Amino acid sequence: MKKSRFFLRMTAFALLFCLLLYGADRLLVDRSAAARTESFYAEPKDSLDVLFVGSSRIMCGIYPLLLWEQYGMTSFDCAGSAQVIAQSYFQLKDALNFQSPRLVVVDVSTVANGNVYTGVESFVHTQLDHMRSPLVRLEAIFTLLPREKRLEYCLPLVKYHSRWSEIRREDFDRAPDTSRGAVVYLGHSEKEDVPPPELIPRAEMGSLADIPRTYLEKIVALCAEKGAEVLFVNLPCVRDRDFQLAYNAVEPLAERLGVPYVNFLYEEELGLDYEREMFDTAHLNSLGAEKLTAWLGAYICENYEIPDRRNAEDAPRWAQDLADFAGRIR
Amino acid sequence: MSFTSFSFLCFFALCLVGFFALPQRLRPWLLLAASLGFYAAAGLPALGWLFATAAVSWGAGRCVSAGRHPGAAYAGAVVCHLGLLFALKYLNFFAGREILTLAIPAGLSFFTFMAVSYVTDVRRGICPAEKNFGRYLLYLSFFPHVLQGPIDRYAGLTPGLFAGAGFEERRFLRGAWRMLWGFFEKLVIADRLGILVAAVWKEPEAYAGWRVAAAVVCYALQIYADFAGYMDVALGAGEIFGITLAENFDTPYFSRSVPEFWRRWHITLGAWFRDYLFYPLQRTGAFRRLGKFLKGKFGKQAAKNLPAALALAAVWLFTGLWHGARLTYVAWGAYYGLLIILSMLCEPLCARLRPKKKSLLFEAFRMARTFAAVCLGYVLFRSASMGEAWRVLVRIFTAPFAAGKGFSAAGLGMADYAVLAFALGLRLLVSLCRVKGVDLREKLLALPLPLRWGAALALIFSVILFGIYGPGYDAASFIYFEF
Numbered sequence: 001m002k003k004s005r006f007f008l009r010m011t012a013f014a015l016l017f018c019l020l021l022y023g024a025d026r027l028l029v030d031r032s033a034a035a036r037t038e039s040f041y042a043e044p045k046d047s048l049d050v051l052f053v054g055s056s057r058i059m060c061g062i063y064p065l066l067l068w069e070q071y072g073m074t075s076f077d078c079a080g081s082a083q084v085i086a087q088s089y090f091q092l093k094d095a096l097n098f099q100s101p102r103l104v105v106v107d108v109s110t111v112a113n114g115n116v117y118t119g120v121e122s123f124v125h126t127q128l129d130h131m132r133s134p135l136v137r138l139e140a141i142f143t144l145l146p147r148e149k150r151l152e153y154c155l156p157l158v159k160y161h162s163r164w165s166e167i168r169r170e171d172f173d174r175a176p177d178t179s180r181g182a183v184v185y186l187g188h189s190e191k192e193d194v195p196p197p198e199l200i201p202r203a204e205m206g207s208l209a210d211i212p213r214t215y216l217e218k219i220v221a222l223c224a225e226k227g228a229e230v231l232f233v234n235l236p237c238v239r240d241r242d243f244q245l246a247y248n249a250v251e252p253l254a255e256r257l258g259v260p261y262v263n264f265l266y267e268e269e270l271g272l273d274y275e276r277e278m279f280d281t282a283h284l285n286s287l288g289a290e291k292l293t294a295w296l297g298a299y300i301c302e303n304y305e306i307p308d309r310r311n312a313e314d315a316p317r318w319a320q321d322l323a324d325f326a327g328r329i330r
Numbered sequence: 331m332s333f334t335s336f337s338f339l340c341f342f343a344l345c346l347v348g349f350f351a352l353p354q355r356l357r358p359w360l361l362l363a364a365s366l367g368f369y370a371a372a373g374l375p376a377l378g379w380l381f382a383t384a385a386v387s388w389g390a391g392r393c394v395s396a397g398r399h400p401g402a403a404y405a406g407a408v409v410c411h412l413g414l415l416f417a418l419k420y421l422n423f424f425a426g427r428e429i430l431t432l433a434i435p436a437g438l439s440f441f442t443f444m445a446v447s448y449v450t451d452v453r454r455g456i457c458p459a460e461k462n463f464g465r466y467l468l469y470l471s472f473f474p475h476v477l478q479g480p481i482d483r484y485a486g487l488t489p490g491l492f493a494g495a496g497f498e499e500r501r502f503l504r505g506a507w508r509m510l511w512g513f514f515e516k517l518v519i520a521d522r523l524g525i526l527v528a529a530v531w532k533e534p535e536a537y538a539g540w541r542v543a544a545a546v547v548c549y550a551l552q553i554y555a556d557f558a559g560y561m562d563v564a565l566g567a568g569e570i571f572g573i574t575l576a577e578n579f580d581t582p583y584f585s586r587s588v589p590e591f592w593r594r595w596h597i598t599l600g601a602w603f604r605d606y607l608f609y610p611l612q613r614t615g616a617f618r619r620l621g622k623f624l625k626g627k628f629g630k631q632a633a634k635n636l637p638a639a640l641a642l643a644a645v646w647l648f649t650g651l652w653h654g655a656r657l658t659y660v661a662w663g664a665y666y667g668l669l670i671i672l673s674m675l676c677e678p679l680c681a682r683l684r685p686k687k688k689s690l691l692f693e694a695f696r697m698a699r700t701f702a703a704v705c706l707g708y709v710l711f712r713s714a715s716m717g718e719a720w721r722v723l724v725r726i727f728t729a730p731f732a733a734g735k736g737f738s739a740a741g742l743g744m745a746d747y748a749v750l751a752f753a754l755g756l757r758l759l760v761s762l763c764r765v766k767g768v769d770l771r772e773k774l775l776a777l778p779l780p781l782r783w784g785a786a787l788a789l790i791f792s793v794i795l796f797g798i799y800g801p802g803y804d805a806a807s808f809i810y811f812e813f
Contacts, residue, residue, distance in 0.1 A: 002499070003497070003499075006499045009779075013783060013786075016783070016787070017787065017790065020787065020791065021794070024791065024794065024795065028795075121801075149801075151336050152800060152801055157794065158336075158799070158800040158801070159800055159801055161794055161795050161797070161799075161800065162795075162798075162800075164745075164795050164796075165743065165745035165746075
């Protein structure tokens, strides 16, 4: 009797401990990049028709609010900095627990990276620390990360516990992100000049590493399971021959999987002025992004059945966010 | 597997569940399996050395107890153990070049000393020889003490170790509190002070002498919190299983003399050298003859002091070497040897000079003096070379108020200093309670439940939030736009 009372008390203590631990974890986790992720979860369930997944090139190159303004499609940039294909797969898997898009646009710009996660740890934390589907998060941690790193991702407090001295009011008062995952780059980076790319012939291609190829296949299978169509894209960039060989190698894979592939390096119709419309060699600036968004929107409308939601119930919110966003880019 | 790792917490939790779920007679065997698993995490070759040490001392114990060439068996075992220790730890040092490239097994000095103490105690008839090899192996390999001690004696440890005690709430909670306090000392105090100490030691010339001296004091606090913290985790873990490990610390910085300090610091090591080196040396024929010779020539006092001084010199030379094959450790041992021999020789004079009435001020002076002497020794102990120790000492004594970096450049921020002030204050309070004979854990257990839980959670979260562990957080690396 006495023993069972003790174990009951211990269980209650353990529960209280776990509760406080969870609270401390959420309190101390770095929130500087959480606003974008949280804004995705704030979207009404099953309200987005198009999801863009991939790396920073997506965030800088595609403006979902302009797509809504011009074509009435509701979309979101579910992308992360330097995010490789395997990470994108898990980000999409998590996103599909909250949205049922008709189309998933997959950025293949990191296809030349044969790893399962980017080498920049803070970006991996940014992606995984705020992920809302616990099972997907655990699966991602145990699939992508080496054994010795898993604890700090399962319990981010292991990494962030020393942040207690840096907690500020702003940690809780951050303005919500209303740009649907997009990031605006104005002008040009002072760090590098952007010459037009020296393109290799389209038919010249290398071989894809196993990991990105497998995860592209998994993305297609996942979308098929969820009833979403897939489109592969490679956004404009200035990259050397090795990268271009990998971008071109996506072509036969896409063909085999029955997925259309738009490699913007060869899309002359877009008419991109690299010097004027790129921020740096990898990212479009707002001028380039506006141009690419318009082109891609037209392409999507032409090839997929995406409803026009400019008169939907949620339209005033999109219109308001568009007005704010337009003020930032124009 | 470090005590402060997450894997240790999981390992310990599994051990606990398994231990209390098994019938009493099987519990020691679970501890043996767990201990071997724990030790194997340090590498399988190390486990081989542990097995070999256990086999030799266990076999010698059996021979001694059965009267089969007891002298040879005993001497053979001691030579084997010390020979192995010498070969693995000191051969390259004394040879001045790399002769052996074998890795030193974790905890070698500790389990070798335990093995030697066991065969010696069997030889002296202090404890019976263990018949069961598995039980003996458990004594040597028991996971709370195998890596860093305490250097437990067979007779003292084994009654609890082999008893397979059942679950007892009070004992469990007392043990858990002690472990928790150990984590606090290690992660919050020791590892935080370690950052400052390492920064100052790296470039003592960059700091004013008084700051370097303060770093030496910090090192004194760091090493105490580190080692005593480890002991608290070890003893607390043992207590939960109903096993009483030997105490290794007794508020050593309250000592009033250096000999007293060594009776209160790393107690089991001091006791080992006393029982297995100092006294046996004094009882050897050579020492007795020397005593007789001195008594005839120089009188009783010399006959008493000189052999003792020689034995102490040997003890301190070995104590220094025991800590590692490094010249600074030898110098550190010699420094203590000198201090202790001097204090023994000067004791009659000092006793006459001491005030007759007990004076608080004088006691405080003695404590401060002892602490200063201990700190001076730490300069040698902490330094990797004599040159490094010299640089630290020169800075302290030749440029006490020179311009230099502030402590903010030593890797800790204001918040860290605030945590340190709070944690060291708490540490002092716990030490004072111990000096006054207050059993703090008993007081905590007597508190009403909400207060007890509050105190436990406050300590747990102090460790979690203020502890130095994990990969570390760098706000700059999270700056979003740095693709």
